[in-house]
Every structure is written in structure tokens, then in C-alpha cells.
Amino acid sequence: LADGNTELLRQALTELHPAEVADLLEGMPPEERSATWALVADDIRGEVLTHVHDEARATLIDEMDHAELVSAAEQMDVEDLAEVLGELPDDLTESILSALDRDHRRRIEAVLSYPEESAGRLMSTDVISVRRDVTLAVVLRWLRRHHELPPHTDALMVLTNDGRYLGRLDMADLVINEPELLVAEVMKTEAETVRATANEREVAALFDRRDLISVAVLDQDDRLLGRITVDDVLDVIREEADRRMLQSAGLEEEEDLFAPVIPSARRRGVWLGINLLTVLLAAWVIGNFEEALSKIVALAVLMPVVASMGGIAGSQTLTLTIRGLALDQIASSNIRWLAAKEILVGILNGLIWAAVVAVIAYLWFQSSGIAAVIAAAMVINLLAAGATGVAIPLVLNRLGIDPALSGAVILTTVTDVVGFLSFLGLASVFLL
Amino acid sequence: LADGNTELLRQALTELHPAEVADLLEGMPPEERSATWALVADDIRGEVLTHVHDEARATLIDEMDHAELVSAAEQMDVEDLAEVLGELPDDLTESILSALDRDHRRRIEAVLSYPEESAGRLMSTDVISVRRDVTLAVVLRWLRRHHELPPHTDALMVLTNDGRYLGRLDMADLVINEPELLVAEVMKTEAETVRATANEREVAALFDRRDLISVAVLDQDDRLLGRITVDDVLDVIREEADRRMLQSAGLEEEEDLFAPVIPSARRRGVWLGINLLTVLLAAWVIGNFEEALSKIVALAVLMPVVASMGGIAGSQTLTLTIRGLALDQIASSNIRWLAAKEILVGILNGLIWAAVVAVIAYLWFQSSGIAAVIAAAMVINLLAAGATGVAIPLVLNRLGIDPALSGAVILTTVTDVVGFLSFLGLASVFLL
Numbered sequence: 001l002a003d004g005n006t007e008l009l010r011q012a013l014t015e016l017h018p019a020e021v022a023d024l025l026e027g028m029p030p031e032e033r034s035a036t037w038a039l040v041a042d043d044i045r046g047e048v049l050t051h052v053h054d055e056a057r058a059t060l061i062d063e064m065d066h067a068e069l070v071s072a073a074e075q076m077d078v079e080d081l082a083e084v085l086g087e088l089p090d091d092l093t094e095s096i097l098s099a100l101d102r103d104h105r106r107r108i109e110a111v112l113s114y115p116e117e118s119a120g121r122l123m124s125t126d127v128i129s130v131r132r133d134v135t136l137a138v139v140l141r142w143l144r145r146h147h148e149l150p151p152h153t154d155a156l157m158v159l160t161n162d163g164r165y166l167g168r169l170d171m172a173d174l175v176i177n178e179p180e181l182l183v184a185e186v187m188k189t190e191a192e193t194v195r196a197t198a199n200e201r202e203v204a205a206l207f208d209r210r211d212l213i214s215v216a217v218l219d220q221d222d223r224l225l226g227r228i229t230v231d232d233v234l235d236v237i238r239e240e241a242d243r244r245m246l247q248s249a250g251l252e253e254e255e256d257l258f259a260p261v262i263p264s265a266r267r268r269g270v271w272l273g274i275n276l277l278t279v280l281l282a283a284w285v286i287g288n289f290e291e292a293l294s295k296i297v298a299l300a301v302l303m304p305v306v307a308s309m310g311g312i313a314g315s316q317t318l319t320l321t322i323r324g325l326a327l328d329q330i331a332s333s334n335i336r337w338l339a340a341k342e343i344l345v346g347i348l349n350g351l352i353w354a355a356v357v358a359v360i361a362y363l364w365f366q367s368s369g370i371a372a373v374i375a376a377a378m379v380i381n382l383l384a385a386g387a388t389g390v391a392i393p394l395v396l397n398r399l400g401i402d403p404a405l406s407g408a409v410i411l412t413t414v415t416d417v418v419g420f421l422s423f424l425g426l427a428s429v430f431l432l
Numbered sequence: 433l434a435d436g437n438t439e440l441l442r443q444a445l446t447e448l449h450p451a452e453v454a455d456l457l458e459g460m461p462p463e464e465r466s467a468t469w470a471l472v473a474d475d476i477r478g479e480v481l482t483h484v485h486d487e488a489r490a491t492l493i494d495e496m497d498h499a500e501l502v503s504a505a506e507q508m509d510v511e512d513l514a515e516v517l518g519e520l521p522d523d524l525t526e527s528i529l530s531a532l533d534r535d536h537r538r539r540i541e542a543v544l545s546y547p548e549e550s551a552g553r554l555m556s557t558d559v560i561s562v563r564r565d566v567t568l569a570v571v572l573r574w575l576r577r578h579h580e581l582p583p584h585t586d587a588l589m590v591l592t593n594d595g596r597y598l599g600r601l602d603m604a605d606l607v608i609n610e611p612e613l614l615v616a617e618v619m620k621t622e623a624e625t626v627r628a629t630a631n632e633r634e635v636a637a638l639f640d641r642r643d644l645i646s647v648a649v650l651d652q653d654d655r656l657l658g659r660i661t662v663d664d665v666l667d668v669i670r671e672e673a674d675r676r677m678l679q680s681a682g683l684e685e686e687e688d689l690f691a692p693v694i695p696s697a698r699r700r701g702v703w704l705g706i707n708l709l710t711v712l713l714a715a716w717v718i719g720n721f722e723e724a725l726s727k728i729v730a731l732a733v734l735m736p737v738v739a740s741m742g743g744i745a746g747s748q749t750l751t752l753t754i755r756g757l758a759l760d761q762i763a764s765s766n767i768r769w770l771a772a773k774e775i776l777v778g779i780l781n782g783l784i785w786a787a788v789v790a791v792i793a794y795l796w797f798q799s800s801g802i803a804a805v806i807a808a809a810m811v812i813n814l815l816a817a818g819a820t821g822v823a824i825p826l827v828l829n830r831l832g833i834d835p836a837l838s839g840a841v842i843l844t845t846v847t848d849v850v851g852f853l854s855f856l857g858l859a860s861v862f863l864l
Binding site: 017019020023026027028029032051140143144146147148149151152153154171172174175176177178207208209210211212213230231233234235237238240241242244245246248249250251255257258260261262264265268269271272273275276279280282283286287290293294297299300301302303304305307308309312313315316318319320321323324327328329330331334337338341344345348349352353356357360364416 | 449451452455458459460461464483572575576578579580581583584585586603604606607608609610639640641642643644645662663665666667669670672673674676677678680681682683687689690692693694696697700701703704705707708711712714715718719722725726729731732733734735736737739740741744745747748750751752753755756759760761762763766769770773776777780781784785788789792796848
């Protein structure tokens, strides 16, 4: 590209799978990305867009005019297009929808009518359904009139005449059974189904637990609305892991590594501001011990040790507790056991590392008073770290706040404050 | 259970899916878990074990005698059993293998011969293969003689007479095409395949990119060894996300939330020890400025602000860079652009928050000197944070070390040292 060899690049792009083009575009700085996007063939742009993360996708959509957007929209699956449209401004969504043909538009509007992150948003409406009172031979004959089946069709859905779900006819059962059997004799009525209003994370957990390929999506009256396939669930799981990782550093989900400087700085600045408030609280605690600090300078040298060890121990407990909540392992019946265990782990590690730190402090400053005070402060802070590491996620969870985002900030504030307070406080009482 | 109502619990357990029993057991403290495990019916124990995380699984296996282990092993899929056996002591593995029937044992030994985390370990050897020179009608007739197909059979594999892979016959193509067509006319020869030696993460990325349900696993000579299905890939993706989350807090993968106190404390103590070394380095830096600290106590109060803001800004850059590496978005062509961007973001946020902190410091301590020094130190530290946040993962990656584990510790050490050094150093030069 740098050599201006655009024709060669255009050629190379046609040989890649749309998902690979998406990866390539995501790994490019803004100008290069925009120049390369202009070379991507119109007929794969829709599929490329479905494979790009949200924020990077926005930069690509910005480059497209209305006609290009409509043509890309026409290539997309209903559920993918619904996801893309959900992030565009309303007037743009409207104008793209109105340019699509009536049937396509109606199906997308149906998907968009469900809340974000619900099963309804994830489902494809492209489903093959059969009646229960026909033979497998009839089904096979009817399928042969199709030129292709919807992707990932591992089962046909069995419906009543008015569209109510009765069960599923697995493709495997269709081919291994005698053709003269009736659908009703072969179909599985016990198979899992989900409601369109179910949360996508529950759906993902169901796929994971039951090793599913597809699941029928029903409305409140058991009418079939569509089906969710495992490839969409894979995306949900990947995005969820991605979100957790980015959130732990206070970053927005789907942050674009190659976003320009100013928006990047602005987005990250928010988190820095929140952190400044918490560290100023810690500084205020330290400020209350000016007398001790001015008389014993060793306190200033050693105080980060107490705060930092508490922070590390607490974040271990916090991470395990957040994970336990995510895996539904924590219930009222075991919270007490868990809290007791984490506090004991904190005390045990507190005692061990307090002894090590006390020896180091004694050798460094030749003061048994300082050694004793830092040892006591370490035990107190690691105990507090264990207790708050369990308590914070549980409290945030009950308040309906995701502990993955704010848990670490709150925890560090607690371990900083307790660390400085116990160390400088004990020193003021016993060493001044 | 607490009420001694074991018969009721045993009854309830029989009504749960093995995956749900696994979840239930994982959410239990040791004694309760062991008592409940004793009530789980023998005929589902194998499947329950496949659904439990590694560390919790070890606690369950400890409770089983040899006969129970063999009976559980007999119920497991080849790839699941290989995973479980891979974690048992060699002599126990041997004695379980020797108790299995010859065919089962031979297949497991084949899977175990591949390195851990390879495609060979993930694959199932339960594959249906067909020849290319028969008609679809013959295939259908032959399938009807089976009572069931292996789970997740979305395609049959087309092989030469000596077992070389030619292509796949999708179940959809089998049912939509006319029965008199030959397999050779309908099969897909361009479908993705993987080598048995491929890393499981590459396999997962392939499934994710191409929306696959199953893929054929081949040896070096294109002989079919087995197939990998999407449910096993889902496990790989989930475990990988889990591992990253735990590693970021210095925890071992698959850590059991309900492990007893002493092993928990010992495992986590290692990470605390590493952290102690790094924070002692920071303390040593502070110790070099005892004179400044004893004369200007405000320095001790404000120094955590500089270090902490650098740590937060750096961890944002670090997280994005680690993610970019994991998604293969970073290449030699864009490293320079990325580093320049992150340094600029660091400078920009450094300037903004330096101004805010300078005002606060001035109002608090009424000293324009302190305000100027902390502002300068903030800019220096956020610049260093941006640069090292990009550099650390790239260097660790080149050294073959996973940056997700040690990146954060190294980064915090850098931002602590640079923060204390720049703030206390500038103060010593300009304010003493």
C-alpha cells in the first residue's frame, strides 16, 4: 500500500475470506484502513462488516455512502444486520430499512423489536419447519426441492398448523430412520428451547452446558420465532470475555486499538479521573499523619509496601469471587464458608509475609518498633483485603452493578486506605 | 443435606443433567461436595467429571476407588477421557487404561500421543466416512442401518481406500440432492481441515472465523484421524478466557473457589512474594530521597498519586496491546504507529490530569513549587506508562512469555519507580 501498489492489494483482497479481510482492517491505523476499505469489493463488504468489532466497524461505516450501506445491508443475515443497525443513528437505520425489500425489512424489524442482548436479537428467522403428520419420505422429497438449507441446519422444527412448536426433527434422525415413519414418531419433544426475551448469556450457558448446535426460539405462546445457532453463541462468549478483559482496565467494550489519539485519550481519561478521586482519598489519609511522617522518614519509605501487598491479595480474592458469581457457584448457602475461608487465607498469608517484611524492615532501619508496626499493619490489611474481596462483588451484584467494572477500583481504595491508616496510625500511637 | 435428608438429595440429583450436577458440585465447600458426590449415581459420574473444572475434578477423583474410576472412564468420550487422564499420575492412568477394553484403550492412547493443547487432543475419533464413487442413495441406505450417528455429525468424511481425506459430504447436501448423484459430485473439497499437531487456539480461531460446526483432523499424509466439533471448541474458548482472567491476578488456571485454606494460601503466596520484590524496589527508590521527604512532608502525601495515575494509564495501554496481540492485529508494519499513538495519548492525558492535580496540590499545600513538580512528574510518568504499556507485551511475546501473566507486574514496577523517581527527584533538585 505504501508503494501505491493498489491494484495488487485489490487482487490480494479478493482472495481472502471476508473474516480475514476484517482481521486485516482491524489491524490497520486509520488512514491505511480507510484506503484499504475503499479497495474491498462491494459484494463482500456486508460480510466483512459483520466480522469487525463494533468500534472499528463504526470507522468503516463512516466511509460509506448511503447506496453502499444499503447494498452491504442486503448481503447480511438478518441477525447480523440487526446488530449493525442497532448501533447506527436512528435516522440512518430508518433510511437503510426503507431501502430494503419489504420481506427483508419486516424480518429485521421483528428482530430489532427485542431488547439488546436478548435471544430475540441473536436469532435467525431462516428456519425450515415441517408438520408432524407427514412421513420422513415426504420431508426428504420436499427438501430435495430446495437448492440449499439455511446454514447450520442440524434440525427441522416441527410445528402445529398455527405455528406452535412441538419438537425438532434432527437431521441425523431424518437420515437414519426408515422413510415410511411419521415425523411425529421420530421427532424429539424434550429438546431445549429458549424464549425470545431470554438474556444472551443464559442462552450461551445453555449451549455450553448441553453441547447444542441450534435451539428453537419461542414466544410466550410457544410459537416458533426463529433459531439460534452455535456460531452466534461463539460470538457472544468471545465478546463477553473481551468485554471483561477491557472493563478490568476501565476501557469501553470493543475499544479499537487503532482509534485516533484524541477520542482514545478522552475515553480513557474518564477512568483516570475516577482513579484520581480514589487516590486522593488515600493521600488525604496519609496527610493526617504529617507529624509521624516528618519525624520517622522510614514510614514514607515503607508505606507503599503495606498498601500494595493488600491490593494484590485483595485482587486475587476479588477475581475468584467475580468468577464464582459469573459461574453461578455462589449462593446464600455457601457465602459464609467462602468469606471465612478468604479471611483465613488473608490472615495466613498476612502472617507469613508480615514476618518476611518485618525482618527486611528491621535490617533496613534497625528499628524493632518499625518492624513490629509494619508486621501488624500487614496482617490487618491482608485480612481486610480478603473480607472486602468477597464482600465487594456480592454487594455490587445485589445492587445490580457489574463487579467486573468497578470492583477493582473500590478494592484498591479500601486496601490503600486500610494499609496507610493501620501502618501510620499504629506508628503514631506506638512510635511517637 | 444439612438435615441429613440424603435420600431426597439422591433423588433430586437423578433429575439433573450431568452438567448441572457438575455446576452444583463446584459450588460446594469440600465436605459438602464430598458427601454429595457419594450420592451421584455411578452411571452419570463419567459425564459429570467431564463437565467439572480441572482443580475441582481432582478433588472428586480423590474420592473414587479404582473400580469406580474405571467405570466412569468407560462412560466418557475418547477426547474427554484423554483430557482427564492427562492430569492423573502416570501409574493411575496406566492402570485405568489397562482395565478398559482393547479398542477403547487403543483409541485413547492414539489421542494421548498428541501434545497437550493440540488439535489431536481435542478430536473425536468417532467419524463416519464414505467412498467417493457411491451414490447418495447408497449412503442413505447404509446410514439407515445405524441406530445413531456420532453427536454433532454435520458431515460425513469422504476418503480414499487407504484412508486419505478427499472432502466432506455435508448432511444438508446429502438430503437436498438427488439420490442418484455420486458422492464425488456433491462433496466439498475446499472445506477447511486442520493438522493433528495444530494448536487448539488456532483451531478455535478457525471455527470462530469460518463459523464451523466440525472440521476434519488430518495427519501429515492427509490421512483422516478424527474430527473436532464446535462444542469442544466452545470449551477451549471458555477455558482460555477463564485462564486470562485468573492469570491477571496471579492465580493458577482452573483455581477452585472452594479449595481448602492451606493450599489456597500457598498458591497465592507465590504471587504475593513476586509483588513484594517489586514493591521493595519502589521502596528503595523512595529511600534514596529521605532528605527531601523529611523536609517536605507533602511529598510523602502526594507521591502515591503520581505512581497510581501512571499505573492506571499504563494498564489501559497494556490491556489493549495484549488484546491486539491475541487477535493478531499487531504486526511490524503498525508497531511504530501504535507506539506513537499510545505515547501521545499518555502525554495528552498526562497534561490534562497534571493540570488538575497541580491545582489540587496548590490549594492543599499552598506551594507553587510542589504544584509544578507534581505536574511535571505526572506528564513524565504517563508518557512512560504509554511507552512501556506497548513495549512490555511486545518484548515478552518475542521472548515467548505470555504477557497476560507477568505484564501487569512489570508495568506497575515501571510506573511506581518512574513515578517516585521523577516526583521525588524533581523535588530534590528544585525545592530543597
